[in-house]
Amino acid sequence: MEAGCGVGAQTVHLPAASAGVLLTAADLSAQSLAAARARVAAKAPAADVTWHQGDLHRLPFRDGAFDHVFLCFVLEHLPDPEAGLAALRRVLRPGGTITVIDGDHGSAFFHPQTPAARRTIERGRRGNQARRRMRTRLPGRELPVDLMPSSSGRPVPGR
Numbered sequence: 001m002e003a004g005c006g007v008g009a010q011t012v013h014l015p016a017a018s019a020g021v022l023l024t025a026a027d028l029s030a031q032s033l034a035a036a037r038a039r040v041a042a043k044a045p046a047a048d049v050t051w052h053q054g055d056l057h058r059l060p061f062r063d064g065a066f067d068h069v070f071l072c073f074v075l076e077h078l079p080d081p082e083a084g085l086a087a088l089r090r091v092l093r094p095g096g097t098i099t100v101i102d103g104d105h106g107s108a109f110f111h112p113q114t115p116a117a118r119r120t121i122e123r124g125r126r127g128n129q130a131r132r133r134m135r136t137r138l139p140g141r142e143l144p145v146d147l148m149p150s151s152s153g154r155p156v157p158g159r
Contacts, residue, residue, distance in 0.1 A: 001023070001024045001025075001026065001061075001065075001066040001068070001069050001070070001091065002014060002023060002024070002025045002026065002069075002070045002071070002072075003026055003056045003069060003070070003071045003074060003088055004026070004027055004028075004056060004071050004072075004073075004074035004077070005025035005026060005027045005032070005033070005036050006027055006029075006032045006036065006073075007032050007035040007036050007039065008025070008035060008036030008037070008038075008039040008040055009039075009072075010070070010072045011023070011025045011036050011039070011040055011049065012039050012040050012043045012044050012047075014070065015044055015046075015047035015048065015049070016044065016047075021048070022048050022050070023047065023048065023049045023050070024049070024050045024051075024052060024061075024066070025049050025050070025051055025052070026051075026052040026053070026054060026056060026059065027052075027053065028053070028054065028055055028056070029053075030053050033051055033053050036051070037049075037051060056074075056084055056087055056088060057083060057084060057087045058087070059087065059088075059090075059091055061091045062091075063090055063091065064091070064092065064093040064094060064096075065091045065093070066091050066092055066093065066096060067092075067093055067096050067097070068092075068096060068097050068098070068099070069088050069091065069092050069096070069097075069098045069099070070098075070099045071088070071098075071099070071100055071101070071102075072099075072101040072102075073101065073102060073103060074100075074102070075100065075102045076102055076103055085098075085100075
């Protein structure tokens with residue numbers, strides 16, 4: 001399952017990386033899902049994708065429905081990333097795996113280092129509506145280490 005597939009930037013690559021995968025791609029936005037469908041149809045027409053529009057906090061799938069959950073740049077848009085991951089954990093089978101890719105918006109590197117470049121970065125950070133609602137810019141660093149235990153059942157060590 002891909003949670004928060006958006007316009008399908010990653011969705012189009014997931015079937016190619018896992019031959020024979022039956023992929024469920026979900027997003028809150030109908031407009032984004034339409035764009036994702038079009039992208040996958042154009043670039044990966046043989047991909048077996050089931051589309052679902054809805055909130056990842058209230059997924060209609062049974063507990064343990066998926067072997068793997070993938071999300072890329074989703075946590076940064078959630079007011080409560082921990083609750084989002086807990087909802088996804090519910091639909092992940094025992095021993096299943098999850099891939100979380102998210103930005104570390106607490107750091108930015110650019111050259112040359114100028115006041116104008118720094119102002120641009122800071123304006124971008126302040127201008128993001130989702131970021132303003134969040135308690136932190138580093139959701140992945142703030143999650144409890146026992147939220148996603150390893151397949152052995154032991155907590156995954158934090159940073």
